[in-house]
Amino acid sequence: SIDCGSSESYSDDYSIGWVGDDLYIQHGESVELQSSKPIYQPMATLRVFTDRKKNCYNIDSEKGSKVLVRAYFFYGNYDGKSSPPKFDLHFDGNHWITVETSADQLVSYEAIYVTKTDTISVCVAQTFPNMFPFISAIEVRDLDSKMYGYSDSNRALMLRRRVAYGTEVIVRSTDDFYDRIWVPAVKGDDFTVLTSDETFIEVSLDDSPPRALFQNAFATDNTSTSIQLGTNLPTTKVPVYVNIYYSEASVLDSTQKRSLQLLVDGKINSKPFIPVYGTAGEITLYNLTANSDTTFSLAASPDSTLPPLINALEVFTVSDELTDGTNSDDVEGLASLQDEFNVLKDWGGDPCLPSPYSWDWINCTSGSTPRVTALYLGSFGLSGFLPDFSSMTSLEIIDLHNNSLIGSIPEFLGTLPNLKQMNLAGNDLSGTIPSSISKNKKLKLTVTDNPNLCVSGKSCKTASVDTSGSGGSSSSGGRKKSKLPVILGTTIPIFVLVWVIGGVCAVLHHKRKSEAIAAGNV
Missing domain, CATH: 3.80.10.10 (Ribonuclease Inhibitor)
Incomplete structure (x- = not known):
């Protein structure tokens, strides 16, 4: 978990460890928000970028691993302009989404995908004049390779909605090993909250939903009323991936039966399925396109004596094929x-x-x-x-x-x-x-x-030649020049000169000696 714009390390209220972003990026400007209202600590700082086409965080990963990546944006009127900016968000060379920040609300985005390199990159890019991109926080979580197994490994799942029905608080790291964020669903008048009689729910699903999800559920009041699932899908039709989680809340007697079926646009899309007491169940929808006008609902099967229930829901859109990146x-x-x-x-x-x-x-x-x-x-x-x-x-x-x-x-x-x-x-x-x-x-x-x-036409400096010792320098033809003529030409004349001088000195010495003897005889 990276607190963008901060240089501190700390643990938050969910016991999640955060680090500052100074080890990940040196560009941009760090800003601390000023507010009279309490701010969740990771959102109290941000980093804004006023130049370059894009600015990126690189985070080490393992090639081929399945990861969950979240990016957070809290404007908080940091620039005093009361003008929340719009800009693009990228990951690993892929366009993620156009971020539309809010004046006073936290905006976040999540993607699940299989990495193609050993680095995860999260980038923001300026797309509108005078709207400078910023980012408040980034979180990366490793997932088990079996999770979301019906998805194409060459495409990403882009979260649209993840809710827990019947809970009153956010379910995340302390209950979910993979730190997915399950937001409490808003209860309507047509729903009843069911609380499971079983304190320990068996969860053996590949998607590993947290047990806390199955302690509570929403159910309608009667078998004729279905549960309409809010999806938060875009207006244009896109490929979708939907997980629905369920578990029976009570031990049923022989006269009771709860049997469900999934409907898409009013048409049955699944075989009837029966929630089991004390055990987590799941149904997944994929290879399907939908938009905000598409209706998804859980209804009681014709032979069901009990109304439909639901514990949790995940809705994703499916991205285009992910790029392999630059050569x-x-x-x-x-x-x-x-x-x-x-x-x-x-x-x-x-x-x-x-x-x-x-x-x-x-x-x-x-x-x-x-x-x-x-x-x-x-x-x-x-x-x-x-x-x-x-x-x-x-x-x-x-x-x-x-x-x-x-x-x-x-x-x-x-x-x-x-x-x-x-x-x-x-x-x-x-x-x-x-x-x-x-x-x-x-x-x-x-x-x-x-x-x-x-360069051409300019005399080039050459390296000095080593003439020490007995080695010789190389000529342009590659042959070694002999020093013998130089030595002989120098030593022979010197030898002759020394011999002549020595002879003259000997003659003079002999002459002086003879004169001295003659003088002694006188």
């Missing part, structure tokens, strides 16, 4: 750039999807699995060496001008098969330009204002 090779290359340059790390969610909400500094192709065709990272504050993003083979444009890039131009840039333009001007690149780049006639290359870069 994995491009995702890998973009991840290399983000790992190297801190300024890029705060860009999350799917790079290209949903269209047109790609990252601001890339261009993408259309289609279900888009490719990245351009990097626009000029004047982005990049500093350091260029990492290897050779997997991005659909790149046509690379703009990296006016940064602080150092080192040589990587060889792999010359192997990108579709590259047409590359601007590396205004950096501190050095060395020579790879021939695969300089000789590419189809590539428009700009490398000005790189003072240490060796």
